[in-house]
Amino acid sequence: MIAGILKEKNGETRVSLVPEVVKQLQQMSVTVWVEQGAGDNAFYNDDAYVQAGAQVKTAAEILAGADMILTLQPPSPELTAQIPSGKIIAGILQPLYRVHEVEDWAAKNITAFSLDTIPRTTRAQTMDVLSSQANIAGYKAVLLAAYSYSRYFPMFMTAAGSIAPAKVLILGAGVAGLQAIATARRLGAVVEVFDTRPAVKEEVMSLGAKFVEVEGAADASAAGGYAVEQSETYKQQQQQRIAESIAKADIVITTAQIPGKAAPVLVSNDMLDRMRSGAVIVDIAAATGGNTSATKNNETVHYKGVTIIGNSNLPATMPADASKLYAKNLFNFLKLILTKEGGLHLNFEDDIVKGACITHNGEIVNDRVKGMMQPA
Structure with missing residues (x-):
């Protein structure tokens, strides 16, 4: 051969x-x-x-x-x-x-x-390219956000005054999301996380983040570790909860993708309008349409003071x-x-x-x- x-x-x-x-x-x-x-x-x-x-x-x-x-x-x-x-x-x-x-x-x-x-089973873990590369993507997404953000990530108390820690919102707690949580926490940020799978709550909390629950998610247990489509009722509830959190967020890392379909738009224009000036979004799902309404793949977009970085190939930066x-x-x-x-x-x-x-x-x-x- x-x-x-x-x-x-x-x-x-x-x-x-x-x-x-x-x-x-x-x-x-x-x-x-x-x-x-x-x-x-x-x-x-x-x-x-x-x-x-x-x-x-x-x-x-x-x-x-x-x-x-x-x-x-x-x-x-x-x-x-x-x-x-x-x-x-x-x-x-x-x-x-x-x-x-x-x-x-x-x-x-x-x-x-x-x-x-490849099915995402225990036996296939050593062959799981999606996980090995997503791990890098989650890590680099946070570092890229920190580099692009105009303020500190950790809390600082100095003679000149106190600096509050950055508030990070992560949409999706798959491999990329979990690594993003760990990296953001190591940098001193306060982290909130959304995911359609209640089963990941324990992992999220073990990394020191707050898990924001939305009731009524479709069962993803038979999807082999992948995300699944959700009902319209769930999507509306999800949008409302995300809108509440995103208005307070300094950094948003979006990772939500569904195999074979366009990435779900989780961040609408209305939500972007409510974000504070200087906030940064890193959209890992940009190649399949992105999780925000303003994402453009392989581009950085400035939307009313919010920086939106569309990059689905962050592993190539390492x-x-x-x-x-x-x-x-x-x-x-x-x-x-x-x-x-x-x-x-x-x-x-x-x-x-x-x-x-x-x-x-x-x-x-x-x-x-x-x-x-x-x-x-």
């Missing part, structure tokens, strides 16, 4: 494999080819890959000769057109948002594995560690589909393999993706 690593495009600084994991793959009889400069932006240079046993190749050589293409971002339509029929691709392919591209993979007989569709964690997740998944001799072995009785496989043998095989397809 030859695994190829391509250099990521469109400003992505991470790389899908790091030299440490290259060594581990070699022990499984997997030969690794790396495109020249693939790891430079993550501070893993070509020499480090060569010392780990990889071979540096051109993109054309990798596309033509590698059996498996390992990536991080989904391949563009242009790249998909260059991938020969019958290859294997693995990465964060976002198939629920890319139905037409999934059809292209099937048409080219590409076997595609998307690590962001590319060395983000790449290391991603590569470990990917390696743990590859151990499920590769034999010790480097051969491909697909056990579709395994819920992780089944959940990650999007296309195989010229067909779309993933149930969640098929559910997103429009009727013919």
Whole structure:
């Protein structure tokens, strides 16, 4: 088996494999080819890959000769057109948002594995790329907010007077939200948290934050750790409670997303109008529309004195560690589909393999993706 690593495009600084994991793959009889400069932006240079046993190749050589293409971002339509029929691709392919591209993979007989569709079970934790990258996103969101905020985070008592601690509101207590809580508390802020899942209340409180409850949330226990759509009645109650908290907030971190759908708008224009001048919002859900009515992806918007930072790719601002964690997740998944001799072995009785496989043998095989397809 030859695994190829391509250099990521469109400003992505991470790389899908790091030299440490290259060594581990070699022990499984997997030969690794790396495109020249693939790891430079993550501070893993070509020499480090060569010392780990990889071979540096051109993109054309990798596309033509590698059996498996390992990536991080989904391949563009242009790249998909260059991938020969019958290859294997693995990465964060976002198939629920890319139905037409999934059809292209099937048409080219590409076997595609998307690590962001792996079921979020205890057994799959070591392969959970969403969690490993969201952890970084939550951490960096708070640091970015602190950098952009015009006041202190902690309380200070000085001879010149006292400074009140910043009030931080976090919408969503998933992995990113929990890390944001911990980081904001370490910086000395007072933190309030909303989440549609009452089950996370204990975790939120254990980190020193206040959990603001809204009654009547839809049961998310069968959603595999993902958020679910809520009723209109619940949304109205939620909006009212958020409006009360956001009027007092200095910093807002929004993390709410629903797989395959636009991010829910939790912060309306009316709420933004009530926020204090100088407040900062960091919207991690910007790539899928954002949690505020004014969010623009990859842009900073100034709305009546409120700074709204739309950034869904905060892990790329910590590319060395983000790449290391991603590569470990990917390696743990590859151990499920590769034999010790480097051969491909697909056990579709395994819920992780089944959940990650999007296309195989010229067909779309993933149930969640098929559910997103429009009727013919």
